[in-house]
Structures are given as structure tokens and as C-alpha cells.
Amino acid sequence: MDDQGRVRNITDLARLAGVSPGTVSRALADSHLIAKKTRERIQAMAREHDFRPNVMARNLRIKRAGAIGVLIPLGHETGQHISDPFFMTMLGHLADALTERGHDLLLSRVIPTDPDWLNRVADSGRVDGVILIGQSDQFDVIDRIAGRYLPLVAWGANLAGQVHCSVGSDNRKGGELATRHLIERGCRNFAFFGDPIAPEIAERLEGCRVALSAAGLSDKLAILPAHLTAETAHPAISQWLDNTSAIPNGIIAASDVIAMSALRALAEHNVAVPGDVHVVGYDDLPFSNQTVPTLTTIRQDLAAGAAHLVDLLFRRIAGENTASVVLEPELVVRQSS
Amino acid sequence: MDDQGRVRNITDLARLAGVSPGTVSRALADSHLIAKKTRERIQAMAREHDFRPNVMARNLRIKRAGAIGVLIPLGHETGQHISDPFFMTMLGHLADALTERGHDLLLSRVIPTDPDWLNRVADSGRVDGVILIGQSDQFDVIDRIAGRYLPLVAWGANLAGQVHCSVGSDNRKGGELATRHLIERGCRNFAFFGDPIAPEIAERLEGCRVALSAAGLSDKLAILPAHLTAETAHPAISQWLDNTSAIPNGIIAASDVIAMSALRALAEHNVAVPGDVHVVGYDDLPFSNQTVPTLTTIRQDLAAGAAHLVDLLFRRIAGENTASVVLEPELVVRQSS
DNA sequence: CATATTGCAACAATCGATTGCATTGCGCGG
């Protein structure tokens, strides 16, 4: 009733301009099939009524969604929150890259209860493709769907024989770098904080083992395999420190979030970092050089990773069957080691 | 060519089942107009071909988008990244709340160049409503659009006479709480780190001033008004510490991110916290009790805030003209003060 | 002057679902 004069669709505008809907559509698309004069007149009218053609209708007709689904699978680590800084950093980069390509970002945090979680998004018709931030413990589900659904890429591990296209750093090498660095710093007893149920973490641990065995220190590694989230890491580590007979002097954390909690727990146990214990994290998140002491870590170039993910995805949308990308991890030495 | 037998739409499935498309539509919606037997047969067939009706077409017909636009306006602080922990924490809560209501989350990071940035999303027809995380320096634009576009809510300040519906904590009171706490701790010289161009920050500063003047300490406040992001805060604060004649013993940071950088800068200047200087942050982000020392801060209950935002938005979508909500800030005392 | 060309705009089918209304078939009472 209050919307008497409101222009709600292309047909309203057509009536107003005294032309057909098709002409309006072409005019707004700046098609040269429409006389310049008519075109400009219609565009002016659209602006005046601030009318914008309905994107959904357009997408339905041209059979594209204009959006990319970004999913954060939280299979293990059920307590893990979407606000985990790692996810969020990645998400930020993805948002930028997708916006640049004129696509929207449809965000979902999924807790995979049934194996249908991925299909539901992929086949919904509302996204042109899907980016997974992490594989969690859903490697098999992902691999299966990748067989029939091309526009899908995942951040995470790249295991031998995997079907789906992934982007991630060389986790094994990263684990090795971290551990070798600690060895060079003179550490002889080690602990690894992180849960190897996620393939990426398992690889990091594996790299750690490789480095230790090369140095003849294979038997000097303790593992705290708890599901470590921002909320649970601190108590778990604190308790571990209480119960362990001898605190190791080299700690490899599977993520910077875990490392940060470790720094705090160590401070509370009056263990000096890097005086008594050297700590290395993983990720190089934005906060990692704001901790006290600042965190030595294995840098994953998330900006580059996001750019790769988006690039690969669009090539897949275009039909290309792209190969996975493995990025080089890099040791960033700061105060904690 | 390889998609010979693929069921791509309701019509394909109808043909396969020997019924009309309408019947399939009703069957999949579990309508009782369709005989139970037929219904189950069709549902089984859909499952078998893992067919899912196209959401976009459905949304077009029933005139809803099934998605909520979540916008992060980055007007001031151009360097501020979407990965700012505050945004992300809020985003996580919103994602949960929206998913619960069966809506998707369309994320956009917007740098408002023209005043049309909000219209573009609101009128696109792809969202049922819009949530703004922060008002940035776009208060006027937001207020103007709120006049004609009902389903819009914003996290942020609630200023006298504002048109748009907002949810936020009482920033003035928060600033007051923080400052009073420092006064009680014996501080007599103060610094405020944060840029009052954003209305929320201005309010916090105002509260700070109120508390100081109540204690007769109005002239004891220094202000570092730089645009403080995770990346720029540390150098700015460090430089400020270098140049200031007398380091204050009470620091109010406009956010936890800034406070964290302050902690680091102070550590590097060999200033003990809380020995020499007491520090209070703002937000109580997940990492704030993982810093060394852990951070005293003004807690904004972001989970409750997100719940309010979503609740208000859906009431507005239903046509109700809701009032703004102001949440109570809470002082959380930890080690830094 | 008749015909070919070109430019502009209208017409109508289409994307894939939803839904009010019309239709069919069946059981049952009269």
C-alpha cells in the first residue's frame, strides 16, 4: 500500500519507460542492441528509483549462482569454534579474493553428522563451487565427492593418491624445520602438542619424527595428543606440565593457538621461555608476533594459499581438472626459541 | 554427454516417476495432499539419484532469499583486515545463530567508497536482511538507509536519536568501569589508546573522561588516537612510549587487540605489567586470557550480542520495528591490572 | 521507384521450482 509507486522489477520499469521488459534488461546491461538514447534514459530512470535487478532471478536464468560456498568442517574438535584465528585469517583472505572476482561468499560452519553435509551445499544450486577450510577427519567423504563434483578445493594436507584438489603447505617439511631448529638451539628433549587425527597434524608430527631420528633422538619425544582448541589447550597443557616428570626443553606446537596457550602455561609454571624451554608454533598467525615472548613459528603463507585456492577453484569451475598445490613452509625465528 | 541419466530438476524426476512436476514438488515437501505411498516412492527416488531441488528457483518463487548479508564496513582503518579477531568472533557466533534459523550467511567485507555500498547488498534480492558488524565511520549512510529498509541491524554504538537498530554494549559505561578500576588500583596518570573516529571508541573515551573527572584527574589523560589495527598498533605504541616524557601507570586500550600490542611494547621497554603499569583492554576476546600476563578487560558478551542481532533481525524481517538493545559491559579482572 | 540493408525494439521461450484451481477416479448412499 505504501509501495504504490515503487519499482520492484524490470517490468515495472519497462511500463514506466514505455518499453518492453526485454529492452530494459538489455539497456541496464548496456547492450548495444539498444539505441544509446533509450539506454541512457532507462539507466537514468533506474538510478532515480534506485532500482537494481533481482540477482536471484538473473542467476536462475543464466545458470550461475554468483557465490562460492566456504565450509569449515569441524569433525574432530567438536568444541572448536569458527572464531579460531586460523580459520578466520584464511577466511579474510578468501573474502578478499572472491570479492575481487565478483563472487559472494556463502559461509557455513558444518559439524558433519551425516556424510551428506558436503552434497547438501554442493548440489543446492546456490553456489558455483566450494572451498573447504581444512579437511578435519572427513578426508574420505571429501575424496568421494570430489570424484563427481569438480568445482571443489580444500585447504589442507596433500596425501598420496588423493582425488580432491588441495592447497596446503608441506606439513612434513614444516614439522622437520621446526624440530631441526630446536635441535640446533640445543634442545634434547621434546614434546609435540597436537592431535594427529587431522591429516595435516599427523604430517607435522611425522616430519618432527624424521628430524629427531636423523639426529638420533627418536626416543626423546613426548606427545600430548589432546584435541587442542583455544579454549581447551591451556588446561590440558597445564595439567600435562604438572604431571610430567621432566619438562622437555623443546616444544613443537601443532598450531600457534596451541603455542600461545603453552607460553602462558609455561609462564605460570615459572618456566622461562626461551631460557628453560624453546617453543615453536605453526601457522604464523597475525597475533604470533604480538605474544610475549614473540613466537617462533612455521609460516604458512595464507594469503598465497587463499589466492591459490580461489584461482584453482575458478579453473575447475571452467572445467579444468587442476592438480594440488603444495606451498613451501618457512621458519620464522622470533623470541620464543 | 556423461550426464545422460542425471536427474537435474524436478521435471526429470517427475518423468522418471511417471507423475507431474507439481506432484514431485509436493512429495518432496512432504505435503499431505499426496498419497503417502506416492510420496515415499518419490522421496526414495530422489535419494537414490541424490537429487536436491534447486534452492535458487525455490527462493525466487517463494520470494525469500534464505540468506542474511553480514557486512563488515571498513571505512576508517583502511588497513584493518577482516581477520581482526573481534570481527571473527562475532562472525562465528552469527554463523551459528543464523544456521540454527535455517539461513545462510553471505559475507562481504566492504570498503565504502561510494555511499551506495549498503544499498547494493540490501536491494540485490539475494538477502532477506543485513547485519552490520560495526558502524565504522558510516553512521550517516547507515542511518539514512535504515529509514526505508527495515531488515537491518548493526553491532555498535547506540547514539541519541539514531534511526537504525543497533546492538552493543554500553561503551560509555565500559570506559568508565575500566578507568575506575585503574583508579582503584592506584593509577594516577592515564593513557587511552584508540581512535575516537568510530562512535563506539568515542563513547569509551567519553566514559573514561567521566570517571577521571569524577576523581579529579581530568588533566591526567594522554590520548594516542592513531588508527590501531593488529598490524599497526605495536609500532605506534612503541614509538609513543619512546617519545613520551613520563609513561603513565594506567593504560586503557580501546580493544583487546590494541591491549595485546601494548603488553608486548611494554615488555620490550622493560616496563613491568602490572608492576609499573596497569593495562585494561576491551572486548574479552578468546585470546585475552591467553596473553602473558592475562588481560584485564571489559567483557562484551558477543554470544549474547549475536543472539540479539539475529533475533532482532528476524523480527524486523517479519515487519516489526524493533528498538535497539544495549548490553551491560562487565569488568573482568585478570593479571594485567 | 523498388528492393536490400540496417538499427531498434517487441515477443515469447526459458531457468526450476511452488501453488491455486481444475480434473479424475473411486467409494458409497439413495
Added chain:
DNA sequence: CCGCGCAATGCAATCGATTGTTGCAATATG
């Protein structure tokens, strides 16, 4: 045996755009 009512399904319009085809008029060409 007829007709009525109800349950189950089909039909066709609709959401709001896009786009190939067609139609028409003005201009160019022989």
C-alpha cells in the same frame, strides 16, 4: 445405476530476469 463427495493428481500461472528470433521502419542502394 446415478450422482455426490473426497482424496489424489495434473495443469498452468507465477516469481524476475535473459536472450534468440522476429517484425517493423528508416535509410541506403541499384
